[in-house]
Amino acid sequence: MTLDFALGDIWVYLSTSPLLHLTLTVLAYVAGDWIFRRSGQKAFFNPVLLSIVMLVTLLSVTGTDYPTYFEGAQFVHFMLGPATVALAIPLYRHLRLIRQLWLPILASIVLGATVSVSSAVFMARWLGASQQTLISLAPKSVTAPVAMGITEKLGGLPSLTAALVVLTGVLGAVIGAGVLAVVRVRDDRARGLALGLNSHGIGTARAFQMSDVAGAFSALAMGLMALTSAFVLPFVLRWATG
């Protein structure tokens, strides 16, 4: 038996076992996270974005289809549900911030969420995006596990939503501080809230680089945004897409 043939056998065996794609998913993320840390935690080198690019490239090169990949990756994917439930804990931890400023926080969340959904949906519709894309785009500012759940319920594409949510997060983390400087918002509570509302967890990581106060308000905004969007977005979207 030649070496080549033996390697071929091993490949055939491994590529039909879920273990291979589960391992590749975790390895790609570890590699992405390593690059992110090496870059000095620059939002542009987002580990999720990097690992998606790596995995899509690898699957295309090896001619592996998505269902085969997902047989392994589903074990990671499954954890999204319990993780969403677990978001109650950080929300509870940051809720004390609301006590003094409940009116500014709630008003800003409601208006911010409305602007986030309606501006994206109207602009994309005007530029000719399909109905399915509009639904998948609408929860782009909501933390990924909740956003994907919303899209799935409304008949969009959860996988497209996952990618758009990450892109929105990265975009807000990269340009957010600049936008806030231009409109002369200097209060760390307002800066954190704006970043967390638009850019969920990725914005919150960026906000913690500004200050602990900005980070806490960002985490609070992310939690409240997820909660309100899950209930309000289905109805807003029905109205916005007519």
Add this chain to the structure above:
Amino acid sequence: MILKFIALLLVCQLVGEAFVVWTGLPIPGPVVGMILLFVGIALRGGIPQGLGWVVDGLLSHLSLLFVPAGVGVMLHISMLREEWPAIVVALVLSTVLTIAVTGLLMTKLIGWVQRRRGED
């Protein structure tokens, strides 16, 4: 015991999913589970230490969990080839608008609340 708290998260999710199926509401089941857990903690008045550990462990690599779904964009590459300009413009414009409006409103309202408190 850690296992107890893992079971708690799963039970909350399961009840949430069952509630959503039962009512037919277009809300993700895990979000209902999140509310259940939140109400439970609020009633108890604090987070049990073991639950804090389980949750922090689970959430410390939260972003790994959406990689498998994200890889699914490979299924929509032909659609994206046509619609990417609309998507990119919408994302950039909406991000700038959302951050500016939210930041400005929050600043104005904080100022307003503080002025009112100063007058009282």
